[in-house]
Amino acid sequence: MTVTYPRKFQNVLSARDVLKQVVCDREIHLITLNRYRYSEQHSCKDLTELIEKLNGQPRELVRDLSHHISDEARHAMWLTDLLAELGADIGKPPGSSYINEFERLLDREQQDPVQYLDDFVISSLAAINVTEKRGCEYFSAHIYALKQGAQTAENIKIRETIEKILPEEVGHVRWGNRWLGELARQSPEHQQKVEQAKRKYTAIEQAAFESGMDITLGAELRRVANLVEVANTMPLLQRPQYLMERLPQTLLAPELQFTRIQAAQKAWQQDPQTFIEKFVPMFLNGIQGRENNRKKTTV
Numbered sequence: 001m002t003v004t005y006p007r008k009f010q011n012v013l014s015a016r017d018v019l020k021q022v023v024c025d026r027e028i029h030l031i032t033l034n035r036y037r038y039s040e041q042h043s044c045k046d047l048t049e050l051i052e053k054l055n056g057q058p059r060e061l062v063r064d065l066s067h068h069i070s071d072e073a074r075h076a077m078w079l080t081d082l083l084a085e086l087g088a089d090i091g092k093p094p095g096s097s098y099i100n101e102f103e104r105l106l107d108r109e110q111q112d113p114v115q116y117l118d119d120f121v122i123s124s125l126a127a128i129n130v131t132e133k134r135g136c137e138y139f140s141a142h143i144y145a146l147k148q149g150a151q152t153a154e155n156i157k158i159r160e161t162i163e164k165i166l167p168e169e170v171g172h173v174r175w176g177n178r179w180l181g182e183l184a185r186q187s188p189e190h191q192q193k194v195e196q197a198k199r200k201y202t203a204i205e206q207a208a209f210e211s212g213m214d215i216t217l218g219a220e221l222r223r224v225a226n227l228v229e230v231a232n233t234m235p236l237l238q239r240p241q242y243l244m245e246r247l248p249q250t251l252l253a254p255e256l257q258f259t260r261i262q263a264a265q266k267a268w269q270q271d272p273q274t275f276i277e278k279f280v281p282m283f284l285n286g287i288q289g290r291e292n293n294r295k296k297t298t299v
Contacts, residue, residue, distance in 0.1 A: 015141035037079035126197035129176030
């Protein structure tokens with residue numbers, strides 16, 4: 001069975017690259033922690049809805065999912081307690097939402113747990129598995145960045161909290177891999193469905209991940225390219241409807257425009273000179289351009 005891993009942001013920035021910068025700015029650091037909290041909290045809702053759709057079958061999966069909810073609720077509790085102790089916000093995180101974009105890109109109309117239980121289970125497990133892998137990647141990179149950074153009491157407390165969460169998230173990935181492996185071994189048809197689901201949800205997750213990170217010029221077109229990449233993982237007859245239903249919002253991207261305005265206003269208010277010297281060039285050139293410029297200056 002094919003093993004899939006999260007890709008770098010625009011194939012340039014790794015999780016360690018991102019978290020190295022995050023831990024140096026307390027405000028961004030706290031927002032990142034709140035994003036973790038929100039994601040763990042929201043997953044409890046999604047997993048509960050999944051259990052209700054399964055309606056008791058298969059029994060072992062329903063039982064496993066109930067334990068999964070317990071883990072995610074505990075993670076959300078730990079992160080909420082941490083943020084409250086640090087005096088940070090515990091409301092809905094600002095900026096583009098990875099969760100909203102992931103859900104927008106799902107093709108729920110193709111899933112029917114009553115008529116096609118196996119297909120529904122495979123799709124659900126593939127979606128869970130790929131998001132858990134991204135979480136493990138970022139929790140691991142966060143711990144590494146904190147170990148390399150200043151050993152303040154606050155940073156140590158943050159690291160200790162994430163270190164409690166990571167092993168259980170790794171366990172969730174292994175659990176998902178095991179379930180998908182068992183389903184794939186049932187028949188050649190099941191194996192094909194598992195591989196196709198993994199390709200599709202890996203593409204969906206990557207598109208959602210990049211949409212939450214990329215506010216630079218041309219982001220709309222990159223979102224369209226990611227949308228086409230997702231569609232290309234689907235059967236030919238499903239592609240036109242999937243694209244036409246999601247293309248308008250992908251191009252207009254109202255949440256992206258709002259996030260850009262917020263980021264520009266904040267950068268200007270904090271330091272007008274830095275806004276001109278760093279924010280504007282980054283917005284115009286994008287991550288790729290900034291990385292290329294950095295390489296040129298170091299050669």
